[in-house]
Amino acid sequence: MRKLTFAMNMSLDGYIAAPGDNLDWSVPSDELFQWWSDRVGRTGQALYGRRLWETMSSHWPTAGKQPDATPATIEYAGRWRDMPKVVFSSTTTTVDWNTRLVTGDAVTEITRLKAEDGGPMDIGGATLAAAAMRAGLIDEYVTVTHPVLVGGGTPFFTALDNWVNLSLVETRTFPDEVLLTRYEAKR
Secondary structure, eight states: OOOEEEEEEEETTSEEEBGGGBOGGGOOOHHHHHHHHHHHHHOSEEEEEHHHHHHHHTTHHHHTTSTTOOHHHHHHHHHHHHSOEEEEOSSOOOOOSSEEEEOSOHHHHHHHHHHSSSSOEEEESHHHHHHHHHTTOOOEEEEEEESOOOOSSEESSOOOSSOOOEEEEEEEEEGGGEEEEEEEEOO
16 A cells, blocks of 8 residues: 655644745745655655645746756756646646646545555645545654744644544754654554
């Protein structure tokens, strides 16, 4: 079975976006940006909800071609374009950049994808990840916690019907007092 990981930047009070979808608080250091880039390079497939897809696809396909693009930006943009992606949406009609669109039941499709052979999968987008979380499909949670309280917005975690017991497998501190924690779900 393929491993499914939910990994996102998070404020200390548990939000992946502040009110108004503001992400200004989560600008990564060079070291953290490289960590995210290396992660994308190792990901066998990324699963996106519509809103995160719209954010990523509006920037990364051309980010590496901008006049001010750094070598790190060029590298990440290429990795992102090349990475196989699945977008789950009932309103999106077209996708590009090595991406497939799924309009049906997300939990059914994620279950099918996990049963396939292949590399690890990442899931992103609060609504999509919440559905997978409630269905018990997430194998690993990675929080990259920034030392800021945003007071509201889009939460990382959703309400659950049952507890999910976790084992801590990694911690790492990045510049700007950003803390990575990685947990595996106990099965």
